[in-house]
Amino acid sequence: MNNFRIYGNDSSKELITNMISKGREPHSLIIHGEKGLGKKKLASWVAAALLCEEGGGVPCGKCKSCRMISEGAHPDVMSPKYGAKGNYMVDDIRPIVSDAVIAPTESRMKVYIIPDLDRSVVTSVQIQNILLKLIEEPPEHTAVILTASGRETFLPTILSRVISIGAVPVTDAESAEYLEIYEGADPVSTAEAVSAGRGNIGRCIEYLNGGLFKNGVAAARSLARAFISRNEYQMLLALEQAEGSRPLLRECLCLFSEIVRDSLRIKLEGESAVTAGCDEDSAKHLSASMTSERALSLYDTLCSYITGIDSNSNTALTINSLCAQLC
Template sequence: MINFIGNETQTELTARLIAADREPHSVIICGEHGLGKRTLAKVLASQLLCERGDGTFCGQCRACRLIEQGQHPDVMTVQSSDTGNYKVEDIRAVVSDAVVSPNEARLKVYIIPDLDRSRQTLIQVQNILLKLIEEPPDHTVMILTARSKETFLATIISRTLHLTVEETEPAQTAAYLAEQGCDPQLSEEAVRRCGGNIGACLDYVSDEKVRKLADIAAAAVQALAENDEYELLKLFTMADQKRDSFIRLMTFMQRAVRDALRIHTGTQTPYVFSQEACKALAAKRSTKRLTAAFDILGDFSGRASANCLTSILVNALTAALIKS
């Protein structure tokens, strides 16, 4: 059975809609990398096609088993290229196929994940899908995922159900990691540094490169607290310059700055990214400056997502953070 932790509000909403024969024909699922957007898409497909027919899913019937295995003939996940871009002809093929009746289920479900990564064809893809979303066949459901709702055209946003995947509670995350047999010490570090993002926590405990990025982020926050521009630039240069690694580094730093902001404002923070670095930053910067740094990191993460070269971004990022 598909294992989706937390976010009961989202799954209960879709279950109620399906039970009332008001299932959405177009859905946008948003949330940062690792939170389970694709998993929620599979849960929704299971709710729609399960033989129970009441908006819940059993995980045992033929439809549920095939969806979990990725083999259901009426649940299609569109594949992007290695760079994350979707081919225009593949999206046109979806639109053409959508008018054809389902193979065996009552509905056909199309999942187009991580649309925000399709920077080269983002607008084209949405314009092609727009007619299908505006006037969907009765037997068609379209599920799109992205980090942010801002990825989508206003005309698509206005015609879709929006679901946001949230982090789980840290205790839930820790319990899940324990169930998976993860190393206890690494699991504790993962929850401190990745919060309730289960996918990110699993990456942390299994990938030394991810842990190295987290260490660089902690050191960079310490350098920022000391206003050491040279050290900050050196640390950014040390990090893996691949786009996904740069975005992950920005996410780690945002978590650390957020924790510093919580410390600065006296908010109870049981899981702190890095006690030493976050306390140092909280002591040296005002709420306004911490908020500005958080926003700058988000902005540069967005620039990297838009295919800007990270080797070019690091100089501007360093200057912006020191100035903030």
Template sequence: MKLYSNEENKRLISLLTAKGREPHSVIITGERGSGRRTLAKYLAASLMCESHSGKPCGVCKSCRMLEDGNHPDFITAKANENGNYKLDDIRALVTDSVIKPNEGELKVYLIPDFDRSVNTAAAVQNVLLKFIEEPPPHCVVILTAVTKEIFLPTVISRCIFLGTERCTKQQAEQWLTEKGTFGQDDIIRAVSCCGGNFGRCLEFLEGGELPAAFECAKAVCAGMLRRDEYQILKALFMCDGKKAQLRQALVFLSEILRGACLISLGTVPEDCCFESGASQLSSMLGSERSEELYRLVTEYIGRLDSNCNQALTVNSLTGEIFVRL
């Protein structure tokens, strides 16, 4: 099983499993698309591998079933269409945990994207608490989320934390090339936008709102470089009536401005979004104005999340960007 980067996580997992100190409650954090599920699957494979070497051998029956997605003892909880977990489903999972494994020595339960379960997070954790405190000896529970803020202190204190480690653009290009599905020009464009975030690169290549949002952010950059207020406004109105797309465009713009700020300070971030645009903005704005604009754009992302009128938000943001150029 191939896991890019994450060398420290691999070392820790190997150390724990090889010494017979297998963790039974684990929380994996990292940004969307950074490989939380992949790391969870690697951890499960390490724990369930018949070689007991501290890492997946990739050839035993357990490893092959996990790789093929049909291991009966690797159980993934399902959320509803809004990302919320139902209490009855989690209670059923806890009840199932007393049943011995079908194949090996362990059963692993994965509860992914827990931060999306906003409406039921606290109640679900209360149901899980006893399971996390004193899990059956044959059980492991893995939860994933963007950050640990969603979890209750009582849950946090009883779990081991792993954070996904950032991959390089070169690793993302290699992974996408190995899939054999996409052209090289498309891969380079996706990596230019999403850096070493494998999930976002794949989402970009599969279409949807990411490519259009990226083009919008690039057009805003072009308007900023020309100090052209109308061009900035026109670029933002590319997302007219598409709130999710506009939000993602502003996220890309904030990442470009973050890159511009870091470049001004003498550091080119490995995951820099639209590096050529960030470099030009860096030369034009310097670190202080880049940071000011970064904070401005993130503030307006918050306004969109608060359901402010989209047209008014775009007009206001355009004016505030222009006066800072």
């Protein structure tokens, strides 16, 4: 099994392959896209494409270099460790700049992968400023790959100097194939997980494993259905599943906002619109029962409540106030 099989994202892979096969290896890349879309996997694919001994710009998956990368054991492919709070410390990034000038030990290039830069909210700008010189004038044997959920994490000075790749969702069928082959999921669990996580394979896996995302999907679906039937009591019940748990309430509102976003998409593009949320039926119902203005205003309301949760608003008060708004 080739561990570098990447579903979807064909145009990004082609871009990298073309650059490498023409001898114009990218030295600085950013990969952006929401959590679960496989940014780290894509970064590892790029590293393997750069270092593969076959040299075709696509990881062969069999050579020593590819095997070491897939085992996370290649001495020339490095990532800084997350600090105690799950973010990066400035002092952990500085050594990368001094280390980058030293020649690789095993392969023809060294690759530094710095994933989830947006985790380090406080130090993200400092970190990019430290890396700026390396990104501006990278040694011939060095490549730096940064990832974050959105492009807005990156400084304009960084964005103007890097190859920028957006990780995109795959099809539901590709998600299902992945879950069956790589996670060994049975057809029933696969169908359930894909109906929730859709083309975001990371989310599908999270659903299989239970926990926050799975509970969030259940709450968001109940909320959407109660909203459609204008049942205030059911709405309150749906939201109360998350009382006392800020992460769950946030997840529920984010997922409900995605259903509303899907309903707008269906309104604009018709039934063939590509949806991404966890409840396609509810999105269709909402689309048929609300004007675009109303759906947009609902979307904005949900976003403002999510911002409120992020700034530590009380969950019980949030639930009561939101429920009143939704009615």
